[in-house]
Amino acid sequence: MTKKRGNDEGSIFKTPNGRWRGQISLEGHRQSKIFSTQRECIDWVRKNRNQISDGLTYASTQLTLGEYLDGWLTNKKATRRYATWIHYQLLVQRYINPALGTMKLKDLRTVHVQGLINQLLNSGTGIYTIRKMNDVLKCALNLAIRQDMIMRNPSKSAVIPEKPHKEMKILSEDQVSRLLVAAKGHRLEALFHVTVTTGIRESEVLALKWPDVDWVKHTLKVERQLERPHGEGVQFTPPKTAFGKRSIKLGNISVEVLREHFDRQQAERIAAGSKWNEFDLIFPSRVGTPIHQRDLQRTFKILLKRAGLPPVRFHDLRHFSASLLLNNGVPVIIVSRRLGHARASITSDVYGHLLPNMQDEAAELIDGLVTSTEVKPDDPIWVKKMNGFRLHTVAHEEPLTPELQKIMNDKPKNPI
Template structure:
């Protein structure tokens, strides 16, 4: 039963009537839920209440409690990160997701109800990011994370459809990463060998295995099988607010064995001998972790410190500036150009599927196709 009351005509909203009615009890908590709506006439106020009750019943049938109906974008991300993504992503990736949302999404729509989002609002949001002259790749990253959260809201019946589905978003772009030629790699290694043996061996290891930075810095001597010429990748070094610690690699497929050649075997043995000398010099303070690459006192190397030293070597060598991670791309590119199969490169890099490898190095495989075609032509010309 509804209760109608005339409202003071001097109210700022200009409403003349208020209608209050008992809605259905909350199906989860059993609590009473009163609904109040205001309008210019009795009929309009009653209609608004009836519409609100109908919507409430609809939401109840879909299994949505009153607390979920009013869920904000901020609350959605909290739930999504805690219930889903925390169990699917590595800590560093999760932290990147959270930082991006806190910086780009929450300030704009954090207090907006998820159910109130629509394609027009989200299209403007994406357009605003573009007008800030942010890179298309970064905008794509923001929209992908936001889409994932809204997709979770859809699965949880908070919304019927994902409103970002109808928004024009940046299309995935193929990125060709900068890499070194064989001559540039050799020039950098030669320079490092003369100035910093530790940095030389780090660069050599990354360049000749394609291992990621955290994987290289977490290597232990027990991971290196000199006899069978293999390196076991089974952990990654993480450094954040909690300090240094070892974590599992990026994905399950990242746990792998990489075959290595005589040149890297020789480099690692030379470094091991030098490291033993350092242990003797600093024996009173050296902390033994069995790590291949450490500070002079045996502690793990701070990733940014290593990146700084890498940039110094690049400057001294006078070669093209690349990121340390681009040594991984250089390794893969040269492997493919040398004739190694895409499947073999996939295994060395630890990619979960061959499509990832093919997409990243499509420009290389195109060159390989041309060479293969020429080889075929040369072969059949002899018939």
């Protein structure tokens, strides 16, 4: 009987066509290679087996981590959104390469990655940034493993503290009303109204164009987002996921607000004259160009101060919109689609703290329904209303016979 080899020991097999396959397994990941001769196969297995403890294969020799990451970034450029790729490049150039770039790829160990993480923590770098940096390094080194350049991923075992839980700031209905009053008459009044009522993202609202509005169906299409990658100009890109492309139903008031904004913009277009740049944006600058996120946030802070409200992020308007819908009984799946989440579970995870209130209402509703025994069969419709929910039950259309009436009025002698 063939002896079962342990993990990391390696095996060789003769293939049906007379060639030899070497195989070695590390931490559940199997790697194999085909050779013409048995001797070549044995040498490959032996070299890999002997070097596992060093965390490398013979395939990687003098390549530095910085050189490897340069090649990895070049390949990633074709498969990632440009803004995402720019972010990867920034993390590599700002954090990884200055500390570890000159080190040989084969010499990189967890202690080196952990040292970089500790150094960044001590310098005050945010945990979110450190996690993203380590994620990029981990992703790059996973490819190096698949390419037989290293055998272990040293960033996998690095320890990063958990990010402290930050309670979500959700404005009250009164606070949002005060904000909208403060924005009354401002050239971007409609922008804040649309953001509050749709829960649209900042990058999405700044990329809206007039053809996205269906004046008949009262819908708003989200087709793109506005990005300004580090060191680059303005770019209109598709939403991050397929679910980001969506159609949001607008209320009558929102449609009227947009009509008034359209008229205001025509006046601005005439006033700008030849300085106007035609991007067909719903919310452009005074000369038609895309608004910079920094300028929008500055305006938002001014309006918050004018309304006497505490400082919050523009993104918190999105949280308000979602929380308002959920607290008023709108199903999670509908809220998820309006927000452009890929899955309803994402909405539940982000706003799960709001659901217990809905559970209370649901419990009271069902409790009232199953315990209510007061029946009026002569009424055409029986209505039960609890906590804003309404249940309609259509009665029998034909009048009840005296026999049926007696049966319904009599209590059972042997209840189950």
